[in-house]
Amino acid sequence: MYEFTYTANASRVIFGRGSLNSIEQEVERLGAGRALVLCTPDRRELAEPVAALLGKRCAGIYAGAIMHVPIESARAATEHAGKVGADCAIAIGGGSTVGLGKAIALESALPIIAIPTTYAGSEMTPIFGLTENGLKRTGRDARVLPRTVIYDPQLSLTLPLPISFVSGLNAMAHAAEGLYARDGNPVMSLMAEEGIRALAKGLRALKQDAANPDARSDCLYGAWLCGTVLGQVGMALHHKLCHTLGGSFNLPHAETHASVLPHALAYNAAAAPEAMRRIARALGASEAEANDPAAAALALHALSQELGIPAGLKSIGMQEDDLDRACQIALANPYWNPRAIEPQPLRALLQRAWSGVAPQ
Numbered sequence: 584m585y586e587f588t589y590t591a592n593a594s595r596v597i598f599g600r601g602s603l604n605s606i607e608q609e610v611e612r613l614g615a616g617r618a619l620v621l622c623t624p625d626r627r628e629l630a631e632p633v634a635a636l637l638g639k640r641c642a643g644i645y646a647g648a649i650m651h652v653p654i655e656s657a658r659a660a661t662e663h664a665g666k667v668g669a670d671c672a673i674a675i676g677g678g679s680t681v682g683l684g685k686a687i688a689l690e691s692a693l694p695i696i697a698i699p700t701t702y703a704g705s706e707m708t709p710i711f712g713l714t715e716n717g718l719k720r721t722g723r724d725a726r727v728l729p730r731t732v733i734y735d736p737q738l739s740l741t742l743p744l745p746i747s748f749v750s751g752l753n754a755m756a757h758a759a760e761g762l763y764a765r766d767g768n769p770v771m772s773l774m775a776e777e778g779i780r781a782l783a784k785g786l787r788a789l790k791q792d793a794a795n796p797d798a799r800s801d802c803l804y805g806a807w808l809c810g811t812v813l814g815q816v817g818m819a820l821h822h823k824l825c826h827t828l829g830g831s832f833n834l835p836h837a838e839t840h841a842s843v844l845p846h847a848l849a850y851n852a853a854a855a856p857e858a859m860r861r862i863a864r865a866l867g868a869s870e871a872e873a874n875d876p877a878a879a880a881l882a883l884h885a886l887s888q889e890l891g892i893p894a895g896l897k898s899i900g901m902q903e904d905d906l907d908r909a910c911q912i913a914l915a916n917p918y919w920n921p922r923a924i925e926p927q928p929l930r931a932l933l934q935r936a937w938s939g940v941a942p943q
């Protein structure tokens with residue numbers, strides 16, 4: 584029997600090859616006339632065409648986005664936006680750039696347009712992150728949700744394959760946890776399953792041909808679906824663990840998600856069989872195979888191997904000696920998860936995620 588509450592986040596989404604060309608129209612639609620274009624220092628080439636398309640409506644390029652949004656970078660960007668008289672900001676790039684846009688919106692209430700070029704999904708969420716004195720805090724605020732999101736698959740053609748693959752698994756993590764969320768609903772579950780399916784198809788096709796425009800479109804479509812799920816329902820063990828590992832051990836975001844996800848799913852498998860069935864099905868398992876709750880984690884591990892993603896947290900710089908501390912930190916703040924968070928099984932999960940062996 585269905586029982587749920589569903590509140591949609593209101594953002595306008597424009598999806599399609601060449602949709603970047605609508606940027607001036609979209610700025611105008613917000614009633615804005617001076618847009619500040621944000622990017623990371625190494626990706627000015629993404630921002631320059633946006634500035635060119637905007638012409639007189641561009642208040643300049645600000646190439647100061649940094650991963651995890653240090654508070655000083657957010658303050659400097661907000662000050663710069665004020666100085667140049669910007670009345671909206673356009674974030675083009677991955678989650679780091681969208682994060683800077685959100686920080687500006689939080690401080691100044693400027694409307695944000697996001698043009699994502701990775702699969703992180705931040706553009707669809709009212710969640711912001713700010714790092715102060717080495718500690719990352721996250722929060723929810725409706726002001727930071729981008730008003731308009733332009734998904735143009737052409738823009739991700741230059742995203743290197745290794746980043747594309749781990750970013751795709753980062754997106755799948757939102758959908759996977761959305762499928763067993765305590766506050767989940769049937770619409771989000773449909774989007775989550777379709778998101779995993781589209782990403783699995785797109786990532787496999789990218790492995791064959793990095794320049795395949797249809798594969799880029801599938802991946803970005805999947806990222807939109809998965810990001811929407813992240814913005815609507817609560818996450819659990821997997822996201823909390825990745826937040827701990829990223830924040831306390833300075834591990835890279837998408838790569839951490841890719842290493843942990845099969846093991847977090849294995850941990851929750853018996854407690855969330857319907858979610859596991861849908862995940863396994865979306866990854867290509869037959870109906871009969873998908874009925875085994877262990878199938879989802881194994882299918883994800885197999886996909887990761889097929890894509891050639893480096894195995895385990897050890898491959899991204901985590902020290903084995905730090906696993907005990909990671910476990911203690913993860914146990915310190917209790918949160919909801921379909922299966923109770925128990926010290927010994929959690930420590931075993933971390934060990935397996937570190938070494939990159941098959942999930943169990």
Ligand code: NAD
Nearest residue numbers: 651677678679700701703705708710738739741742836837
């Ligand atoms: P990122 O934005 O740092 O991008 C990863 C790399 O991809 C960078 O080196 C970037 O230069 C490169 N890149 C991006 N687009 C490119 C392109 N078109 N061509 C070539 N290279 C390109 O990383 P990310 O994984 O997208 O985002 C991670 C950040 O986003 C983290 O700080 C994370 O906490 C945050 N995040 C927030 C939310 C949320 O809802 N608030 C959701 C997901 C992620």
